[in-house]
Amino acid sequence: MNAVAELQAIAGAKTVLGPDEAFTERHLRDFNIVAPESARPVAIAYPASTEEVSKILAYCNAHDITVVPQGGLTGMCGGAVPFRPALLMSMERMRTVEAVDADGATMTVQAGVTLDTVQKTADANNMLFPLDLGGRHAHIGGNASTNAGGNRVLRYGMMRDLILGVEAVLMDGTVISSMNRMIKNNTGYDLKHLFVGSEGTLGVITRLVLRLHPKPLSVSTALCALDSYDSAVKLLRHVKPRLGGQLSAFEVMWPEFYYTGTAALNRRPPMEPKPETGIYVLMEAMGGDPERDAEHFASVMELALEQGIVLDAVIAQSAKEARDLWSIRDCPGEFPAAGHFPQLGFDVSIPTGQIGEFAKQVHERLAAHWPKHKALYFGHIADGNLHVSIRLDENSGTEHEMDEVLYALVGEWKGSVSAEHGIGVHKRPYLHYSRSPAELALMRSIKSAMDPKGLLNPGKVI
Amino acid sequence: MNAVAELQAIAGAKTVLGPDEAFTERHLRDFNIVAPESARPVAIAYPASTEEVSKILAYCNAHDITVVPQGGLTGMCGGAVPFRPALLMSMERMRTVEAVDADGATMTVQAGVTLDTVQKTADANNMLFPLDLGGRHAHIGGNASTNAGGNRVLRYGMMRDLILGVEAVLMDGTVISSMNRMIKNNTGYDLKHLFVGSEGTLGVITRLVLRLHPKPLSVSTALCALDSYDSAVKLLRHVKPRLGGQLSAFEVMWPEFYYTGTAALNRRPPMEPKPETGIYVLMEAMGGDPERDAEHFASVMELALEQGIVLDAVIAQSAKEARDLWSIRDCPGEFPAAGHFPQLGFDVSIPTGQIGEFAKQVHERLAAHWPKHKALYFGHIADGNLHVSIRLDENSGTEHEMDEVLYALVGEWKGSVSAEHGIGVHKRPYLHYSRSPAELALMRSIKSAMDPKGLLNPGKVI
Numbered sequence: 001m002n003a004v005a006e007l008q009a010i011a012g013a014k015t016v017l018g019p020d021e022a023f024t025e026r027h028l029r030d031f032n033i034v035a036p037e038s039a040r041p042v043a044i045a046y047p048a049s050t051e052e053v054s055k056i057l058a059y060c061n062a063h064d065i066t067v068v069p070q071g072g073l074t075g076m077c078g079g080a081v082p083f084r085p086a087l088l089m090s091m092e093r094m095r096t097v098e099a100v101d102a103d104g105a106t107m108t109v110q111a112g113v114t115l116d117t118v119q120k121t122a123d124a125n126n127m128l129f130p131l132d133l134g135g136r137h138a139h140i141g142g143n144a145s146t147n148a149g150g151n152r153v154l155r156y157g158m159m160r161d162l163i164l165g166v167e168a169v170l171m172d173g174t175v176i177s178s179m180n181r182m183i184k185n186n187t188g189y190d191l192k193h194l195f196v197g198s199e200g201t202l203g204v205i206t207r208l209v210l211r212l213h214p215k216p217l218s219v220s221t222a223l224c225a226l227d228s229y230d231s232a233v234k235l236l237r238h239v240k241p242r243l244g245g246q247l248s249a250f251e252v253m254w255p256e257f258y259y260t261g262t263a264a265l266n267r268r269p270p271m272e273p274k275p276e277t278g279i280y281v282l283m284e285a286m287g288g289d290p291e292r293d294a295e296h297f298a299s300v301m302e303l304a305l306e307q308g309i310v311l312d313a314v315i316a317q318s319a320k321e322a323r324d325l326w327s328i329r330d331c332p333g334e335f336p337a338a339g340h341f342p343q344l345g346f347d348v349s350i351p352t353g354q355i356g357e358f359a360k361q362v363h364e365r366l367a368a369h370w371p372k373h374k375a376l377y378f379g380h381i382a383d384g385n386l387h388v389s390i391r392l393d394e395n396s397g398t399e400h401e402m403d404e405v406l407y408a409l410v411g412e413w414k415g416s417v418s419a420e421h422g423i424g425v426h427k428r429p430y431l432h433y434s435r436s437p438a439e440l441a442l443m444r445s446i447k448s449a450m451d452p453k454g455l456l457n458p459g460k461v462i
Numbered sequence: 463m464n465a466v467a468e469l470q471a472i473a474g475a476k477t478v479l480g481p482d483e484a485f486t487e488r489h490l491r492d493f494n495i496v497a498p499e500s501a502r503p504v505a506i507a508y509p510a511s512t513e514e515v516s517k518i519l520a521y522c523n524a525h526d527i528t529v530v531p532q533g534g535l536t537g538m539c540g541g542a543v544p545f546r547p548a549l550l551m552s553m554e555r556m557r558t559v560e561a562v563d564a565d566g567a568t569m570t571v572q573a574g575v576t577l578d579t580v581q582k583t584a585d586a587n588n589m590l591f592p593l594d595l596g597g598r599h600a601h602i603g604g605n606a607s608t609n610a611g612g613n614r615v616l617r618y619g620m621m622r623d624l625i626l627g628v629e630a631v632l633m634d635g636t637v638i639s640s641m642n643r644m645i646k647n648n649t650g651y652d653l654k655h656l657f658v659g660s661e662g663t664l665g666v667i668t669r670l671v672l673r674l675h676p677k678p679l680s681v682s683t684a685l686c687a688l689d690s691y692d693s694a695v696k697l698l699r700h701v702k703p704r705l706g707g708q709l710s711a712f713e714v715m716w717p718e719f720y721y722t723g724t725a726a727l728n729r730r731p732p733m734e735p736k737p738e739t740g741i742y743v744l745m746e747a748m749g750g751d752p753e754r755d756a757e758h759f760a761s762v763m764e765l766a767l768e769q770g771i772v773l774d775a776v777i778a779q780s781a782k783e784a785r786d787l788w789s790i791r792d793c794p795g796e797f798p799a800a801g802h803f804p805q806l807g808f809d810v811s812i813p814t815g816q817i818g819e820f821a822k823q824v825h826e827r828l829a830a831h832w833p834k835h836k837a838l839y840f841g842h843i844a845d846g847n848l849h850v851s852i853r854l855d856e857n858s859g860t861e862h863e864m865d866e867v868l869y870a871l872v873g874e875w876k877g878s879v880s881a882e883h884g885i886g887v888h889k890r891p892y893l894h895y896s897r898s899p900a901e902l903a904l905m906r907s908i909k910s911a912m913d914p915k916g917l918l919n920p921g922k923v924i
Binding site: 101102103104105106146147149153154155157158160161170174175176177178180181182183184185186187188189190191193194196197198202213214215216217218233236237240241242243244245246286287288289292293296349350351352353354380382383384385415416417418419420421422423427431434435436438439440441442443445446448449450461462 | 566567609619702878882884889
């Protein structure tokens with residue numbers, strides 16, 4: 001094909017392959033979404049440098065070829081999946097860790113470095129890169145472009161809070177290098193936050209300066225049983241000041257989720273389910289005083305028990321016991337084995353104090369349509385983030401039917417239809433429930449200013 | 463004047479005043495910069511609602527009247543000072559605290575609420591709004607539009623990290639309401655970060671959702687003497703992990719600054735200056751365990767003394783002693799009394815590990831031009847932020863001459879010409895030292911997309 005030959009002439013025959021030469025299949029799906037047949041790629045590019053990314057984009061812009069940037073393809077919403085013929089730009093050859101600055105607590109990386117490598121490199125330098133989520137072979141550039149979240153957002157923030165500098169290439173080939181390494185930098189508009197979370201529609205992220213944190217010297221973990229969601233909010237307000245900024249996870253699980261999680265464990269649960277338990281909380285704190293942190297954590301829990309906020313609690317006495325407690329929370333990975341599969345997952349947010357009531361309404365709305373459906377509720381409630389997993393079976397609706405019901409309800413509550421997974425293609429029809437016409441118009445005007453021809457990751461987000 | 467009458471007809475005679483009716487003088491300067499004679503305002507608007515802001519902007523946009531939004535006028539760079547005839551839009555009547563959500567840890571406010579009121583309202587609700595800086599009669603909307611910093615950024619982040627939601631009005635009157643109240647919200651482009659830090663050039667911020675933190679239950683404060691800047695970096699790396707996320711200030715003072723600060727105190731300094739001391743550090747930690755935090759803090763300091771990182775240290779034994787230690791760091795407020803006045807202040811950033819060497823080069827460059835100049839060095843070094851204060855006298859150059867020398871050096875070091883004060887008009891000529899032509903072009907293209915006629919706060923930032 002002509003475009004492939006011309007691109008090879010510009011960027012090298014190793015960098016651009018035609019769809020017949022490349023391992024095309026693996027570029028046609030993410031964790032949830034598969035490309036349609038009609039989306040056979042024009043070419044697949046594997047640039048090894050920012051300069052190559054720039055040359056390829058400039059060519060495509062001049063020749064009206066759409067481009068879909070791709071990271072580790074671990075996304076949930078199809079943001080990196082092609083839906084029409086396009087050049088796919090995989091960042092997998094840009095996998096160099098360029099520098100670690102221990103004094104400044106930063107790491108400079110190319111976008112194709114995996115999250116796993118970033119975590120391990122930080123650890124080897126006696127520091128912590130706190131972003132943690134299921135898909136650790138995600139590219140760090142993909143984590144940036146989707147503003148990834150996960151379990152420790154409460155303490156360390158979202159991916160955008162872990163980025164100091166960004167380099168990205170616009171569709172016309174312009175390299176925007178904002179590789180800032182300082183926490184404070186007020187020199188004009190913060191372009192970094194435009195590229196972070198825009199899912200590859202405004203530019204292709206090529207390099208990042210990441211912010212590192214000190215490695216924790218102690219970790220304390222507890223599983224608690226409480227009577228109701230409102231008690232979980234009370235517990236959060238009890239522990240936040242007393243753990244003085246050390247609280248690193250506060251994961252809430254409704255009983256059905258807990259039963260599924262402990263059943264998947266295939267051994268005796270750390271805490272027997274009791275009928276009076278209305279909610280479970282998995283809590284984690286990371287501190288700096290190995291000698292005294294465990295004692296303080298236990299005394300904070302003791303007080304919560306005395307005050308009747310918590311019905312019962314188990315504190316992990318070893319790293320193994322902590323892992324066992326976490327394995328209940330991590331059970332979504334075991335949903336197929338637990339018979340809760342196929343499932344439809346929701347990732348929404350609502351202010352923390354309202355999640356209990358909102359979850360009840362979700363149940364009522366779903367039950368009104370599908371009385372026998374089975375749903376599991378869990379979430380990072382300190383961040384306002386609720387997950388709902390509905391088993392797809394003869395008792396449920398179709399994905400589309402249930403999406404409509406749930407996202408409309410999120411709209412009524414002025415919540416967010418995507419807390420951490422992004423919009424991609426999957427949630428695009430529901431974006432209007434969370435953003436006003438004026439906001440959407442402004443997003444479109446920014447998109448037009450940065451990609452006038454609309455060639456970069458078209459059909460995603462807006 | 464016609465425009466005044468028409469604006470009064472639209473927005474009310476109380477909301478729009480002609481320059482003869484209003485207290486015009488106080489609208490013509492900020493902390494550092496005074497408006498030129500030629501900048502006599504067209505009118506002064508005091509809107510009390512978002513709707514009034516919208517009507518006034520739409521009128522001005524249709525009639526090609528430039529608009530300068532104003533908060534508490536405590537800025538340092540002239541961002542809110544008019545430089546040509548314009549409508550001045552003061553937010554001082556928009557001073558309602560609309561809601562405090564204790565469970566979600568948020569406060570919803572109008573833009574004209576002062577920082578002081580926000581801090582006190584949080585405190586009255588047993589929470590902390592951690593932004594802290596000298597000008598507490600700053601408007602919170604001004605803090606947002608300049609992305610204010612201060613002493614506790616190390617622990618709690620910049621102003622942008624303390625904002626969950628923003629409502630702003632574009633120059634054409636469009637209201638962009640992104641009043642998100644959740645920590646996680648990945649629904650399209652993050653418009654909030656466009657308005658934050660753009661100094662009123664992209665929209666007028668009218669309302670905010672602020673993020674609150676738990677009130678600390680313990681505060682520990684120490685003043686340390688060290689041999690050199692490099693030891694201060696060692697101390698930072700020593701305390702960060704051991705204080706497990708509780709470190710809330712790490713303020714570095716070079717000896718001349720310390721002498722000036724202690725002289726201004728007018729009493730015996732907490733630590734006698736010694737010739738072997740090359741640097742002073744004021745450290746603060748905020749924790750959750752009043753019984754044990756002081757002991758742990760002391761043991762961390764003890765270890766630093768044993769390991770020779772620190773030469774000497776004083777730990778405050780009471781809130782009064784802590785205030786006394788802080789008063790040395792806060793001595794820039796006493797510069798006039800200390801004879802260090804008039805002065806030229808610099809606010810720049812450089813990666814933490816390089817600040818010692820950079821400060822030496824600043825001194826050499828300045829000394830090469832003005833051998834007898836007097837400069838004081840201090841900074842929030844954990845954020846990479848260095849302040850330099852040069853006395854303006856017969857031994858110094860002019861402001862412009864010294865700006866040229868210092869900002870060119872910042873450019874050579876790839877640092878930031880504004881760490882926390884912003885660009886305004888004052889630093890606009892030096893922005894190119896920190897941002898590339900491609901970055902500046904992209905900023906201009908965003909400005910054009912959002913304010914096509916260039917009527918909103920013209921001549922500021924870009």
